[in-house]
Amino acid sequence: MSILLNAETQVIVQGITGRDGSFHARSMRDYGTKVVGGVTPGKGGENVDGIPVFNTVAEAVQRTGADCTVIFVPARFAGAALREAADARIPLIVCITEGIPVLDMIRDTHYLSERGCRLIGPNCPGLVSPGAAKVGIMPGRIHTPGGIGVISRSGTLTYEVVWALTRAGIGQSTCIGVGGDPVIGTSFVELLALFEADPNTTGVALIGEIGGDDEERAAEYISKSMKKPVVSFISGRTAPPEKRMGHAGAIISGGKGTAEAKVAALRQAGVPVADRPDEVPGLLSSRLAAQAPGSRKGG
Amino acid sequence: MKLHEFQAKGFLREYGIPVPEGRPASTPQEARAIAASIGFPVMVKAQVLVGGRGKAGGVKMAKSADEAEARARDILGMKIKGIEVQRVLMAAAVDIAAEFYVSLAVDRSGKTVQCIASASGGMDIEEIAATQPDRIIRFPLDPENGPVAASHQGKLASAFGRELSDQAWAILQGMYRLFSEKDCSLVEINPCAKTQQGKLIAADAKVIFDDNALFRHPELENLRSPEEYGADEMDARSNGLSYVGLDGTIGCIVNGAGLSMATMDLIKYFGGSPANFLDVGGSSNPEKVLNALRIILKHRGLTAILINIFGGITRCDDIARGIVMARERLSIPVPLVIRLIGTNEAEGRAILKGAGIDAYEDLTEAVQGVVARARSTDGKGTA
Numbered sequence: 054m055s056i057l058l059n060a061e062t063q064v065i066v067q068g069i070t071g072r073d074g075s076f077h078a079r080s081m082r083d084y085g086t087k088v089v090g091g092v093t094p095g096k097g098g099e100n101v102d103g104i105p106v107f108n109t110v111a112e113a114v115q116r117t118g119a120d121c122t123v124i125f126v127p128a129r130f131a132g133a134a135l136r137e138a139a140d141a142r143i144p145l146i147v148c149i150t151e152g153i154p155v156l157d158m159i160r161d162t163h164y165l166s167e168r169g170c171r172l173i174g175p176n177c178p179g180l181v182s183p184g185a186a187k188v189g190i191m192p193g194r195i196h197t198p199g200g201i202g203v204i205s206r207s208g209t210l211t212y213e214v215v216w217a218l219t220r221a222g223i224g225q226s227t228c229i230g231v232g233g234d235p236v237i238g239t240s241f242v243e244l245l246a247l248f249e250a251d252p253n254t255t256g257v258a259l260i261g262e263i264g265g266d267d268e269e270r271a272a273e274y275i276s277k278s279m280k281k282p283v284v285s286f287i288s289g290r291t292a293p294p295e296k297r298m299g300h301a302g303a304i305i306s307g308g309k310g311t312a313e314a315k316v317a318a319l320r321q322a323g324v325p326v327a328d329r330p331d332e333v334p335g336l337l338s339s340r341l342a343a344q345a346p347g348s349r350k351g352g
Numbered sequence: 353m354k355l356h357e358f359q360a361k362g363f364l365r366e367y368g369i370p371v372p373e374g375r376p377a378s379t380p381q382e383a384r385a386i387a388a389s390i391g392f393p394v395m396v397k398a399q400v401l402v403g404g405r406g407k408a409g410g411v412k413m414a415k416s417a418d419e420a421e422a423r424a425r426d427i428l429g430m431k432i433k434g435i436e437v438q439r440v441l442m443a444a445a446v447d448i449a450a451e452f453y454v455s456l457a458v459d460r461s462g463k464t465v466q467c468i469a470s471a472s473g474g475m476d477i478e479e480i481a482a483t484q485p486d487r488i489i490r491f492p493l494d495p496e497n498g499p500v501a502a503s504h505q506g507k508l509a510s511a512f513g514r515e516l517s518d519q520a521w522a523i524l525q526g527m528y529r530l531f532s533e534k535d536c537s538l539v540e541i542n543p544c545a546k547t548q549q550g551k552l553i554a555a556d557a558k559v560i561f562d563d564n565a566l567f568r569h570p571e572l573e574n575l576r577s578p579e580e581y582g583a584d585e586m587d588a589r590s591n592g593l594s595y596v597g598l599d600g601t602i603g604c605i606v607n608g609a610g611l612s613m614a615t616m617d618l619i620k621y622f623g624g625s626p627a628n629f630l631d632v633g634g635s636s637n638p639e640k641v642l643n644a645l646r647i648i649l650k651h652r653g654l655t656a657i658l659i660n661i662f663g664g665i666t667r668c669d670d671i672a673r674g675i676v677m678a679r680e681r682l683s684i685p686v687p688l689v690i691r692l693i694g695t696n697e698a699e700g701r702a703i704l705k706g707a708g709i710d711a712y713e714d715l716t717e718a719v720q721g722v723v724a725r726a727r728s729t730d731g732k733g734t735a
């Protein structure tokens with residue numbers, strides 16, 4: 054089992070005729086995802102390896118019953134693509150595109166949430182429920198089905214941790230890259246709540262990095278509201294301090310955002326923080342073993 | 353993209369916000385002429401993108417043409433945090449009765465543009481925010497419409513007071529029009545000075561444009577200061593790479609910012625020191641690897657290079673082709689350690705093998721490998 058995405062999810066690909074869109078549409082289908090259609094304005098009626106292409110998202114949804122879309126269109130057209138998906142009331146919108154202006158994302162995230170759509174990304178690798186489906190660009194073979202939820206702000210660093218888990222024999226329920234931009238659709242806290250409620254998730258690996266305060270907020274949520282064990286890794290301990298953004302950035306972040314602050318907040322919430330990505334599986338195993346006897350019966 | 357004060361004030365003026373009369377000068381003679389046309393007293397202000405210029409002696413007042421020329425001569429060529437001052441802003445001195453603070457910036461977690469305002473403007477605003485947070489007013493603007501009088505004018509007035517409320521509101525509206533029309537990530541006025549005559553005026557300002565939105569405003573690219581990025585960083589940017597030079601010895605080429613930072617952390621963990629941050633980005637093409645190596649090889653004291661690729665949208669065969677091409681075209685005098693895994697890995701490994709190049713699959717082993725190789729070349733690296 055999993056969160057957000059399962060074997061029944063019907064997926065369309067916006068930007069399916071581009072280099073990345075067509076490559077990953079095939080790769081997702083090869084993984085077992087139900088890729089039911091694609092959208093490229095002006096190319097309706099064509100197909101990509103048998104996947105039908107439509108001119109508009111509305112038409113694609115009407116003809117295929119899609120309940121998820123993944124967006125590969127270039128940054129300057131991504132805002133329109135997001136709104137088109139929201140107008141078609143697609144409940145799960147995954148935006149891979151990087152380089153979208155931040156003001157577009159401020160307007161678009163509100164537009165989407167007003168229409169009841171959940172956005173993952175932008176500038177993200179997507180999500181995968183191993184053994185069931187993947188929506189995005191992650192290499193399928195590194196995942197294995199199991200009970201660990203993985204959430205991360207990075208793409209490739211997520212793969213690193215997932216691969217370490219798989220090699221250690223620890224499977225994953227759902228792995229999600231939330232995206233590396235300042236303004237994103239879904240934060241760590243919302244996903245932690247979904248994993249806490251998912252009967253088949255036994256623990257969570259949280260992969261953070263310097264900047265913003267999503268990790269600090271996650272730490273607060275974990276200490277208040279989570280029973281399942283969470284283990285973390287934070288990248289950027291040796292990175293030079295973020296280039297300053299006037300005084301406003303410092304006032305908004307209020308001293309949060311450094312690797313030290315994030316590690317300290319997580320440890321204070323009882324979350325072990327790995328020094329290396331390949332230490333995550335060992336830390337998770339020992340936390341799961343400590344929780345196993347007596348107290349919890351099947352979550 | 354960061355603007356100098358004189359550029360930022362030019363935009364404020366364009367959007368109807370009062371700023372002191374002023375123009376930039378790059379020689380003492382030019383400074384004298386501008387000062388004479390503005391009148392006295394006049395401020396001579398170093399134009400550098402780093403903070404703390406006042407404390408470094410980069411801001412002085414002058415009461416005559418001779419003094420203006422002398423102060424400009426002192427400040428031009430001065431180094432502030434390692435940056436040489438090449439221009440001064442000559443600006444009419446403001447007769448300040450009180451200093452306020454007002455800014456618009458992106459609030460990540462609120463997913464909004466946030467307004468921050470305070471009656472305690474000036475140099476110590478960050479300390480006030482940390483120690484006396486009740487003296488700072490913050491509120492989110494409407495995501496579609498920005499400042500809305502019914503919801504926001506009263507909040508702003510709680511920082512500026514009723515007497516200045518209308519002026520402050522007009523300034524905020526101008527700031528928001530600038531913010532949204534030019535795609536800013538920051539518009540900050542500090543201090544927003546109240547003159548002895550009771551007028552608000554932007555005595556200093558910072559504006560940062562969102563780099564992701566510059567495609568909508570190609571004309572703004574001309575305003576970019578060479579000071580913001582070094583020559584290598586600019587070279588990297590124009591080739592679609594994200595690069596930051598550091599002072600270590602092991603060059604890094606990685607895909608993805610998170611993994612790049614984790615790779616640097618791991619190099620340090622195993623006793624090495626990273627020479628740079630370099631993210632080749634997604635959707636790689638072979639040219640990017642070639643350019644990345646070319647830029648890294650300029651680094652002095654390089655002892656080894658690690659290429660760490662975990663393919664997702666980046667395909668291992670593209671990277672492998674780039675490595676083979678770079679080996680043919682560039683002279684690489686230090687050990688090159690490669691870690692390659694993910695999308696199209698088999699194809700990538702076959703290409704490398706055909707050129708007689710080995711690659712690790714495990715990151716920890718690759719980092720341990722590159723740190724060991726770096727030790728053995730220490731002192732014999734790039735000059």
